[in-house]
Amino acid sequence: TDGTRTWKLADDLARYRAIIEATKPEVIVETGTKFGGSARWFKSLGLDVITVDIDDTYSGETRRDHPDIHWIIGDTQDPAVLDCVADLIDGRRTMVSLDSEHATPHVLAEIGSYGPLVTPGCYLVVEDGIFDLIGPERAHLGGARIPAEGGPLRAIAMTLASYTTTWRRDTAIEGMSARSYHPAGFWRKLEPKAAAPRKATARKATKATGAGAA
Numbered sequence: 001t002d003g004t005r006t007w008k009l010a011d012d013l014a015r016y017r018a019i020i021e022a023t024k025p026e027v028i029v030e031t032g033t034k035f036g037g038s039a040r041w042f043k044s045l046g047l048d049v050i051t052v053d054i055d056d057t058y059s060g061e062t063r064r065d066h067p068d069i070h071w072i073i074g075d076t077q078d079p080a081v082l083d084c085v086a087d088l089i090d091g092r093r094t095m096v097s098l099d100s101e102h103a104t105p106h107v108l109a110e111i112g113s114y115g116p117l118v119t120p121g122c123y124l125v126v127e128d129g130i131f132d133l134i135g136p137e138r139a140h141l142g143g144a145r146i147p148a149e150g151g152p153l154r155a156i157a158m159t160l161a162s163y164t165t166t167w168r169r170d171t172a173i174e175g176m177s178a179r180s181y182h183p184a185g186f187w188r189k190l191e192p193k194a195a196a197p198r199k200a201t202a203r204k205a206t207k208a209t210g211a212g213a214a
Contacts, residue, residue, distance in 0.1 A: 006037030011177040013041065015186060019123045019173060020045055025095040029085055029117060031076045031110055032100035036062030039069050050088050052076050053100065076100055077109055086117065093119045098152075099127040103145035107155035120191045124167070126160070129153040130181045153184060160187050
């Protein structure tokens with residue numbers, strides 16, 4: 001992105017563009033900043049960007065040059081970080097992209113912490129499920145813990161795939177092209193269903209009897 005490295009396929013950026021244009025979020029929360037290229041790209045689409053990473057080694061120059069992006073340095077599961085993210089969102093229409101540690105336990109935790117921040121009608125994108133599919137001899141490229149613990153696809157199967165009243169997998173977005181690093185990674189949050197009206201309970205009329213009856 002204008003000289004800042006971005007580890008995303010052009011095909012997946014096209015998917016992001018499509019869902020952003022369709023659902024019009026005001027804010028995107030990104031876990032996993034790395035070089036800051038994707039944060040800059042999201043900003044170029046008119047979004048307010050909140051990006052979180054525990055490691056600021058690679059993003060220093062980008063952070064200095066782009067103060068219009070909210071750069072948070074810290075553990076994505078730190079309660080203080082989560083409070084800061086929620087304060088920055090401030091009730092606005094929000095989507096989330098999970099692209100930090102890819103081992104199953106961490107992705108599970110992020111789905112639990114960041115999924116609730118997504119506005120109904122907007123998307124949660126769980127990145128890099130490809131590392132569950134490329135075989136144990138190469139899965140470590142997505143993180144040292146993946147060969148033993150599994151990656152994002154396992155976390156998706158354990159959570160989003162079974163939360164059918166809250167999330168819907170967008171296979172049409174996945175099918176935009178044959179190439180993606182994020183298989184089964186695009187999930188739209190469903191609008192909450194209105195509670196069914198309660199039926200009035202019929203009561204049997206009874207005749208008053210006994211002393212004092214009219």
